[in-house]
Amino acid sequence: MIVAENLSKTFGAKQAVQDVSFTVQPGRVTGFLGPNGAGKSTTMRMIVGLDRPTRGNVTVNGRSYTGLHSPLTEVGVLLDAKAVHTGRSAQNHLRAMAATHGIARSRVQEVIDITGLSSVAGKRAGGFSLGMGQRLGIAAALLGDPHTLILDEPVNGLDPEGVLWVRRFVRQAASDGKTVLLSSHLMSEMALTADHIIVLGRGRVLADAPVDDLVRAWTRATVRVRSPRAIELADHLARDGVAVTHVADGVVDVEGAPAAEIGDLAAARGIALHELTPTSGTLEDAYLSLTGDDVEYKTKDI
């Protein structure tokens, strides 16, 4: 379990993380979601003691990370794929990391096999692609078979097979009762992987809820209606709490009325329907409405 209390981090005049509190529970995958510059990585760095919080504190299993007696067996960390000396082979990197805790060489071979690095283990890490670097970072995180995993953008640069592997791996870890915190700015990936999501924007916690709740609270369900007499139908639907948006000629989106009610009404009035599709919101919609004003690097509409 990871508990952060009022974490704040200031770099010069920039408030990277402001008064962030959250709890990462064991037995489920918690996702850290937020736009670039939201403070995800800084928060993760504070959890493992690389950055000192300006205010507040964070504990892993009740203790400060810097006070752990065997950090690698308690917490597996992947902060970025390039936390490896470029001149050293993958195998020697892992051997050196394992040696700090007296972890057996057989375990080094094991994590190399698990992450599919066998064919490149003897090659210098400097020549690795982003995906290979990620696999090596994950291998290092697994060395001590830790019960807490902190993975910053683990699927970044991975090929589809690797993405699938990471997704299965963290799901398995969570179902084994481990604590898993992973960050991503890929909402689709989060929707597939995480059970619980903490949304960060501009260094603040914008939401902290199960994925389904988040989607329900921050998106609106609509019904796509296609009919030659769509406008007429819309007029009949008009009442308090129902909003109709014209999408195209003969196509409207109705919000606030269930599909059944629309269908019944159309039947009663003898209006032909060519399409009646309920759509629920996605995590992407929820995320965008949550972070709308909290995106640091905002793009212009094209």
Add this chain to the structure above:
Amino acid sequence: MTTALAPARPSAPAHTGSPYRLSFPRLVRSEWIKFTSLRSTWWSIALVALLSIGLSLLMAVSFANFGGDLPALSAEEANRQAVQVVVFSTVLTQLLAVILGTITVTGEYSTGMIRSTLTAAPGRIAALFAKALVVAVTMFVTSVIVFGIAAAVSGPLLPTGALDFTLLDSSLMPLLAAALYLSLVAVMGVGLGFIIRNGPGALAAGIGLVFVAPIIVMFFPQLESFQWIHDAASYLPSNAGQSLFLGTPMTGVPLDTLPALVTLAAWTLAAVAGGIAVLKTRDA
């Protein structure tokens, strides 16, 4: 009758967790793996060997071809000359020592490896000491071996004879002192690496301190008003080191053994203490 016995298991209390633990000897082992698994380490050591042995041979040859009449030398004086032939190369190899110490650290900062190192050893200071220890011991042992080879190959060429190891004070001791000097210079490099983090910056500081500073002192004329500069220069690391194993420094006045040792220790401690201060307070 045979009884199938289950293998005796130590009755471990529940939830002791993993048998793996962080410890200083293990950190040293890890740093040793890191140190020996980089090509730059072997290049540096090969260059130290090449320079030391090559320069000692060159000096021995030039002594041998000096011609003219050689003054009769006492055994101590002959030893002093033989030692000079062996350790004169430190003028150059001290650069490799400081570079080796520095890049051991700055190489981790430039590649991001330091984040792996410090998440494995979040107390940080132990990792610094492990690094310093590995660099110091490797540099010392390498130097002793290389000086031994240099003495063995240059000795037979010397007109005054090879080193007489029965006189320890004028043979083995200066060689050990020179090896200690290179080892401490490498540790200074480690300290500077942690203080400055940036490779070129730390290298400039290290080379400036051990190599450039004593040369700059040479440009000050031997006048009364500049005397303090020459006196202070005696306490530069390389001058103190040369007082220790050559008897006379490049610049400054010779120091006795104890003040020379204390001076070297002080520089090393200052660099390490500075490294600890920065490592403890700054974000990685």
